Amino acid sequence: MAITWGIVGGFSITIDYRRLQLSQPTEGYHRLWAHRSFSACIGIRIALAVIGAAQNQWPILWWVKHHRAHHKYTDTDQDPYNATRGLLFSHIGWLLGLNESAWGPVDLSDLKKDPVVVWQDRLYWPILITVGILLPGAVAHYGWNDWKGGILFAGITRIIITQHITFLINSVAHAPWAGTQPYSTSTTARNIPLLAILTLGEANHNFHHAFPTDYRNGVNWNEPDFSRWIIWLWGRLGWVNNLKIASPLEIEQARFKRKKESTRRKSDSDEHIRALPKLPQMSWQDFRKRCDDFDELTCINGVVYDVADFKDDHPGGRDLIQQSIGKDATELYYGNHLHSPQADNILKSLQVSLLENSHH
Known part of the structure; x- marks a missing residue:
């Protein structure tokens, strides 16, 4: 028993x-x-x-x-x-x-x-x-x-x-x-x-x-x-x-990156940005205006992400995502803790545009 x-x-x-x-x-x-x-x-x-x-x-x-x-x-x-x-x-x-x-x-x-x-x-x-x-x-x-x-x-x-x-x-x-x-x-x-x-x-x-x-x-x-x-x-x-x-696809990407011992941290994000010339440009003013109009956007390392459909799936809870809406969340994403390659892949799927005149 x-x-x-x-x-x-x-x-x-x-x-x-x-x-x-x-x-x-x-x-x-x-x-x-x-x-x-x-x-x-x-x-x-x-x-x-x-x-x-x-x-x-x-x-x-x-x-x-x-x-x-x-x-x-x-x-x-x-x-x-x-x-x-x-x-x-x-x-x-x-x-x-x-x-x-x-x-x-x-x-x-x-x-x-x-x-x-x-x-x-x-x-x-x-x-x-x-x-x-x-x-x-x-x-x-x-x-x-x-x-x-x-x-x-x-x-x-x-x-x-x-x-x-x-x-x-x-x-x-x-x-x-x-x-x-x-x-x-x-x-x-x-x-x-x-x-x-x-x-x-x-x-x-x-x-x-x-x-x-x-x-x-x-x-x-x-x-x-x-x-x-x-x-x-x-x-x-x-x-x-x-x-x-x-x-x-996400699972295979994680396996592949693990085999190559790729960490894909901040420098990798820069390389990815350069590899995406087709993303539309957005000014910071337009970014803020869309957020004021209830679009759920955040910015990380010069890239704008739409997080509306991801909030409820975030392992750390939706509150953390809510805090990043309308803000530059670069330090929050990279400084909070080491996100996994899977997290980077999810983030990549949420991209909608690049910030104009970004220095990242």
């Missing part, structure tokens, strides 16, 4: 982190609520919220807060489990010396509008005790007269083991000596197939950091991801929808 309940609980954490808006149903802790990778019906959301609480990994709001900060500020001092501080810190030290004030700010407005998230946050401890500890004890008691074993093994021990398996994603999946980086070297995240099996797909971590809004954690046979197939099945049954995936 401990193993079965542990696997079910593991799925609730890996699947449980995506997008929450009142205008549409939402998803789970990691892929549903944290990364907005798909949308789910109210029944799936409630089930994931209840089973997720039973894993003693804190409410959805708190879990998503530190996870979004991890993706937004990866490998910096504002990353809650900054891997550059060592394996022990990224595994559990960040919790033993918990310092939320050091975390970088993230946008949680979407979660605070979701009634399931708010309900779970209010009743987190009663759900944890009832479903996580007392329920296994009751099943073992009425099933084979062993309530003590049910509470000890399927309750407390299962919770501890599930927690540490989850923490391995923060530690081992970011360790410099572990796994591979087939998609990006811009972060410490790595793919570890054996650990991916243990974590139901979460340790295909290099792919995940390169394509954080993809509901899958890998596309190849050697990138095992059991959670992906559960979400896919739910989609076929009509319980979830809006499953997001990175385009095959």
Whole structure:
């Protein structure tokens, strides 16, 4: 029972982190609520919220807060489990010396509008005790007269083991000596197939950091991801929808650039600008006027981007994109943290014009 309940609980954490808006149903802790990778019906959301609480990994709001900060500020001092501080810190030290004030700010407005998230946050401890500890004890008691074993093994021990398996994603999946980086070297995240099996797909971590809004954690046979197939099945049954995936072209571009060890940082952006003579010119005055007329434009390194359709997909939350509208966001983009090559590719697809007389 401990193993079965542990696997079910593991799925609730890996699947449980995506997008929450009142205008549409939402998803789970990691892929549903944290990364907005798909949308789910109210029944799936409630089930994931209840089973997720039973894993003693804190409410959805708190879990998503530190996870979004991890993706937004990866490998910096504002990353809650900054891997550059060592394996022990990224595994559990960040919790033993918990310092939320050091975390970088993230946008949680979407979660605070979701009634399931708010309900779970209010009743987190009663759900944890009832479903996580007392329920296994009751099943073992009425099933084979062993309530003590049910509470000890399927309750407390299962919770501890599930927690540490989850923490391995923060530690081992970011360790410099572990796994591979087939998609990006811009972060410490790595793919570890054996650990991916243990974590139901979460340790295909290099792919995940390169394509954080993809509901899958890998596309190849050697990138095992059991959670992906559960979400896919739910989609076929009509319980979830809006499953997001990175385009095959984007994935191949990331692989190609990784093979060439290309970083494509600021200097690469300059080269790209010179290679796009067909982009129309726009003056700064026209840029500002269009923004005043409610066009959602931003400027980075002399290039104007239309971010209207990307705001809700931004891994760091829509608030950061909203702050950049009508402004030169060059320092925000390059100074905030090292964006992945995938982020650069997405940015390239949003280009609409060049600023006239740009000195970039």
